[in-house]
Amino acid sequence: MTDPALYTRDEQIQDISAQRPHLVILGAGASVASCPEGDNNGRTLPVMLDLVDILDLAEPLEQAGFASIGQDFEHVYATVAASHEHSSLCHLLEERVAEYFRGLQLPDAPTIYDHLVLSLRPKDAIATFNWDPFLWQACQRHHAFAPLPKILFLHGCAIVGWCEADKKQGLVGQRCRECGELYRPTRLLYPVANKDYTSDPYISSQWRSIRAGLGSAFLLTFFGYGAPDSDAAAVDLMSAAWGTPDARVMEEIEIIDIKTEDQLVTTWTRFIHSHHYTIAHEYSQSILANYPRRSVEAYWQSLIEARFREENPVPQLDSIDALHEWFAPLIDRECAADGH
Numbered sequence: 131m132t133d134p135a136l137y138t139r140d141e142q143i144q145d146i147s148a149q150r151p152h153l154v155i156l157g158a159g160a161s162v163a164s165c166p167e168g169d170n171n172g173r174t175l176p177v178m179l180d181l182v183d184i185l186d187l188a189e190p191l192e193q194a195g196f197a198s199i200g201q202d203f204e205h206v207y208a209t210v211a212a213s214h215e216h217s218s219l220c221h222l223l224e225e226r227v228a229e230y231f232r233g234l235q236l237p238d239a240p241t242i243y244d245h246l247v248l249s250l251r252p253k254d255a256i257a258t259f260n261w262d263p264f265l266w267q268a269c270q271r272h273h274a275f276a277p278l279p280k281i282l283f284l285h286g287c288a289i290v291g292w293c294e295a296d297k298k299q300g301l302v303g304q305r306c307r308e309c310g311e312l313y314r315p316t317r318l319l320y321p322v323a324n325k326d327y328t329s330d331p332y333i334s335s336q337w338r339s340i341r342a343g344l345g346s347a348f349l350l351t352f353f354g355y356g357a358p359d360s361d362a363a364a365v366d367l368m369s370a371a372w373g374t375p376d377a378r379v380m381e382e383i384e385i386i387d388i389k390t391e392d393q394l395v396t397t398w399t400r401f402i403h404s405h406h407y408t409i410a411h412e413y414s415q416s417i418l419a420n421y422p423r424r425s426v427e428a429y430w431q432s433l434i435e436a437r438f439r440e441e442n443p444v445p446q447l448d449s450i451d452a453l454h455e456w457f458a459p460l461i462d463r464e465c466a467a468d469g470h
């Protein structure tokens with residue numbers, strides 16, 4: 131007989147009772163962890179500290195009199211944007227960023243992005259601060275195989291366009307399914323202190339969705355997102371939508387990051403209620419890597435019903451087909467319930 135205090139792997143696969151979302155928020159660290167060897171063509175995943183180098187910006191900056199401005203793109207961009215005589219340089223920085231990120235391609239072999247999108251359900255959501263196209267590309271790879279989570283681009287995305295009339299997003303260069311017009315590129319939000327999250331209709335639609343997601347989430351994961359100073363307004367918006375830690379005593383926050391626990395707790399103290407947080411220093415230790423497509427069910431059983439959870443870890447596999455085969459029992463169970 132099985133121990134009733136144990137929430138077994140088999141029970142977990144059969145259990146699709148949760149309605150509340152697991153919301154995952156990605157920062158640059160998630161893309162770097164997904165592509166340690168670079169993208170499919172070996173191009174490096176930049177972070178704010180090496181963008182100036184990777185995009186060859188030293189020369190145009192020097193010519194405009196910013197020779198000693200340093201390497202941190204956040205500081206570089208904010209300084210150039212604030213000095214109003216340099217609008218063409220500012221435009222050049224934006225063009226170089228957009229062009230570089232547009233050209234990135236998810237590696238062919240399974241990446242953390244593939245694991246992420248396959249490990250959540252349509253009630254869940256992934257919101258990214260990254261401009262790179264990886265989240266979109268991972269969904270394209272799997273959407274015919276599995277019902278996928280909602281995806282949100284909080285600072286825009288280099289390859290994603292938007293039809294304002296129909297409120298639909300799609301690839302830049304393709305046409306809207308509803309009206310046949312070309313999707314217009316979404317605006318990328320660059321690192322300045324006062325980012326505008328409301329006037330651009332696409333960006334404001336993404337933020338409306340994440341605020342709703344934060345309000346109802348049972349699990350909240352921050353993955354590789356360092357909450358930089360230039361994102362203070364974003365963190366304020368997220369904190370207001372999440373509410374005070376006292377109001378969220380049943381929920382669990384997870385942080386996937388290479389920093390130390392002390393550093394992370396300091397950064398995220400506004401979100402964390404006493405001991406209700408977990409820290410994973412790599413993705414394989416995370417909730418999603420161990421309770422794929424059932425994360426809320428598994429945490430509900432342990433946090434609310436006080437049962438022990440048996441893990442169902444997603445293995446490292448070397449092909450997308452093998453990954454699909456592994457996920458099939460979970461997805462078959464969901465589709466059977468939907469009558470497919």
Ligand SMILES: [Zn+2]
Binds near residue numbers: 296297307308311
């Ligand atoms: Zn349209």
